[in-house]
Amino acid sequence: MNELKERIARDGKNLGGGILKVDSFINHQVDPGLMDACGREFAARFAKVGATKILTAEISGIAPALMTARHLNLPVVYARKTKPITMPDQVFLTLAPSHTKGRMVELIVSPEYLGHGEKILIIDDFLATGSTIHGLVRLAQTAGATIVGIGALIEKSFEGGRAALKELNVPIESLVCILSMDGDNIVLGDC
Amino acid sequence: MNELKERIARDGKNLGGGILKVDSFINHQVDPGLMDACGREFAARFAKVGATKILTAEISGIAPALMTARHLNLPVVYARKTKPITMPDQVFLTLAPSHTKGRMVELIVSPEYLGHGEKILIIDDFLATGSTIHGLVRLAQTAGATIVGIGALIEKSFEGGRAALKELNVPIESLVCILSMDGDNIVLGDC
Numbered sequence: 001m002n003e004l005k006e007r008i009a010r011d012g013k014n015l016g017g018g019i020l021k022v023d024s025f026i027n028h029q030v031d032p033g034l035m036d037a038c039g040r041e042f043a044a045r046f047a048k049v050g051a052t053k054i055l056t057a058e059i060s061g062i063a064p065a066l067m068t069a070r071h072l073n074l075p076v077v078y079a080r081k082t083k084p085i086t087m088p089d090q091v092f093l094t095l096a097p098s099h100t101k102g103r104m105v106e107l108i109v110s111p112e113y114l115g116h117g118e119k120i121l122i123i124d125d126f127l128a129t130g131s132t133i134h135g136l137v138r139l140a141q142t143a144g145a146t147i148v149g150i151g152a153l154i155e156k157s158f159e160g161g162r163a164a165l166k167e168l169n170v171p172i173e174s175l176v177c178i179l180s181m182d183g184d185n186i187v188l189g190d191c
Numbered sequence: 192m193n194e195l196k197e198r199i200a201r202d203g204k205n206l207g208g209g210i211l212k213v214d215s216f217i218n219h220q221v222d223p224g225l226m227d228a229c230g231r232e233f234a235a236r237f238a239k240v241g242a243t244k245i246l247t248a249e250i251s252g253i254a255p256a257l258m259t260a261r262h263l264n265l266p267v268v269y270a271r272k273t274k275p276i277t278m279p280d281q282v283f284l285t286l287a288p289s290h291t292k293g294r295m296v297e298l299i300v301s302p303e304y305l306g307h308g309e310k311i312l313i314i315d316d317f318l319a320t321g322s323t324i325h326g327l328v329r330l331a332q333t334a335g336a337t338i339v340g341i342g343a344l345i346e347k348s349f350e351g352g353r354a355a356l357k358e359l360n361v362p363i364e365s366l367v368c369i370l371s372m373d374g375d376n377i378v379l380g381d382c
Contacts (some may be wrong), residue, residue, distance in 0.1 A: 021277040028278070029268045029304040030253075032261040059269075062221075070223040072380050076252075077220045085291050086212040087219070100276055102290040 001041050004153060005188050007034060008176060014186050018128070018156065019100070020178065026125055026153065027060035035176040038175055039067025042123060045173045046072070049148040051121035053077060055114070055136050056148060057107055064153050065123040074121075079136060081108040090114070092142050096135030099128055100104045107135045109143070117142030127152035127174055130161030137168065154178060155191055192232050192366040193331055195344060197378050198225060199367060205377050209319070209347065210291065211369065217344065218251035220226050229268055229366055230258025233314060233342045235340045236364045237263070240339040242312035244268060246305070248298055255344050256314040265312075268305060270298040270327060278382035279303070285335050287326030300334070307335030318365055321352030328359065345369060346382055 013021040025031040042064070052155040056065035062078050069076035083091065083113040087110050098105045114120075120140045122133055127150070137147055147170050155162065155174030157183070162172055204212040215350035216222040233255070245267040246253055247256035253269050274282065278301050289296045305311075311331045318341070328338055338361050346353065346365030349372075353363055368382040 013209070015277060019277060023277050023301070024304065025357055026270065028275075028301060029266050030257060031262070031266060032257055033264065035257065036261055058250050059253070059271075063257055066221060066223055066226065068258060069221070070227055073224065075220050075222060080219065080250075082292075084214070084219075085210065085293075086206060086214050101273075102276075110214070110219060113215065138295070 001038065003034060003037055005176045007031075008154070008186065009188060012186055014184050016183055018159065020154070020156070020181065022154070026063070030063050033065045035063045036070075038064050038153055039069075039071050041175060042068040042173065043071030046121055046149045046151065046171070048154040049121060049171065050119050051148050052119045053114075053121070054058050055079070055109075055120050055122050056097050056124055057081070057132055057136060061124040064125060068121075068123050068151070072121075077109060079139060081105050083108050083109065084160060092139045094135045094138045096110065096131050099133070107132070107139060109139050111143065114140060114143040114145060118143070118145040119148045120145045120147045122147065123149065123151045125153050127161045127172075128159040130164040133161070133165060149173070156181070157191065192229065192230055194225060196367045198222075199345070199377065200379060203377055205375050206371050207351065209372055211345070211372065211377065213345070213349070217254070221254050226254045226258045229255050229263075229344055230260075230262050232366060233259040233364065234262030237312055237340045237362070240312060240362065241310050242339050243310045244305075244312070246270070246311050246313050246331060247315055248272070248301075248323055248327060252315040255316060258333045259312075259314050259342070268300060270300050270330060272298065279297050281352065283330045285326045285329045289323070298323070298330060300330050302334065304332060305334040305336060306349050309334070309336040310339045312335045312340045312342065313338065314342045316344050318346040318352045318363075319350040321355040324352070324356060340364070347372070348382065
């Protein structure tokens, strides 16, 4: 997707260690027009998968997932990383390693909003090793739901996440792929 | 705003202790059409305040703030509660008591995205005691920015937040007011 690719080329920063800084337009400051365009693109690519709900993880998955949900006219659920007091005692919970936090984080969804028979489209900001998305897959499958597609704004294709998710046999769509991040460079390509 | 008022009357739950559960449509599962309508309403009410940026707090402020930003065509910044590794060492940081967490939380904004001369519209999900919004006000003022308006989806008017923010002398707009939450009841009214 050219609009996102050009923005990463212009404003993204390679901080080293595989960390891509995109917090001027995705995950601290957010460009709502860009996020809306990304949501529209995801909605077009996943128009025929029959999703009944979108699932993402707080925090930085919320903006792209919400905009995709708007265009598909579906509810969106974001997995919480800490259990709020409004959630029932019995929850779906899994652990996933966080690349940017350097530790395991909990992903928690209330059984009120993830149920048997739902067809789940997962949308997140990054697809890197795929560990967060795998965590969301486990939550959905534990709830008796089916995964029908996976979308990420940015795929770091050198981290192998796509291969790790292949076994699910669902469409995986990334809007921009980062092919390598050697030195200060960010090499962008098609997915 | 009738659409939100009717939704709270139908799906909101009074959990006692002043806790209103709205996680089927605002802050765990999100209804994107409702959030978009709320964003449009905020955009209309704040059309003339001259905002240059919207400021909110993660996590549940993101959806209404993003939709408002979309309609006003402005960037939105969400204050982080933990400092990500992509953020510089020097940040704007304040502490605010969290009603639902029962402890103080940090609110952190990078100086890259909150600067001198900006005109800030604060949008959040709840206005209760006003402590989170006061935290956002402190961050903006420390950065040399000016607050030009404050909007909340839901105001718990019995908690006094509006009076505490009056000294700022800016428009405060809530889309729905909760007048009282005695017993199992939720008494909704105009603000």
